Amino acid sequence: MPPDAGQMEDGASQHYRALERLYASAPINDKFxxxxxxxxxxxxxxxxxxxxxxxxxxxxxxGTIYFKMLDDAAFYAANTLATDRFLLTTSFNLHFTKPVRVGEVIAEGRWVSGKRRVFVAESRLIDQEGDEIGRGTGTFMRSRIALSSLDGYSA
Known part of the structure; x- marks a missing residue:
């Protein structure tokens, strides 16, 4: 008996879960x-x-941790629109507004424009007090690397 429609993930959801797996599989994220x-x-x-x-x-x-958090959030927001290729960061602007110390930080990313070759996305950092501590805008370009060729994505 086939699963009902509520149990089947649509293509977009499958892509999002695969991007989450890809993020988790990156060796750099073992350090954070x-x-x-x-x-x-x-x-x-x-x-x-x-x-x-x-x-x-x-x-x-x-500041390197600010960049990591802001770039990752903007990158993955943009890569939700590119279902076939891995994106590469081509430029990124940062604005630091408050120092952060021990605690939890949320990085929120949002796609702004572009759907073919170049994508623009922005991100912001929120500390555990709810204050914005940084903001960034990045430009991302479609690479030649197929997402399906990456172990973390296709796992």
Whole structure:
């Protein structure tokens, strides 16, 4: 007996779950306590746990962690619209508004424009007090790398 329509995932949902698996499979993410959730087209949400091991000398998270969180959120929001190819970051602008220390940070990504070769997406970081601590805008380009060729995506 075939599964009913409510049990079958549509193509978009399958793509979103595959992107979540791809994120989790990336070796760089072994270094960061984080989790990706994609709720719909052009949207991503990452939850990061900030610990003192990412601090700079003045006792707050180094800018590289801001970039990682903002870039990942914008990238995955954009890649929800590219179901065949892995996207590459071609440029990214950052704005830091508040230092972050130990705690949970949410990175929200949102696709802005582009559906063929170049995509634009933005992201923002929210600390556990609910304050925006950073914002970014990225440009992403379709690569020659098929998503289906990546182990994490097709697992």
């Amino acid at each position: 306590a984080s989790r990706l959730e994609i709720s719909g087209e052009g949207l991503s949400r990452l939850t990061f746990s900030i610990t003192e091991d990412v601090y700079h000398a003045a006792g707050a998270a180094h």
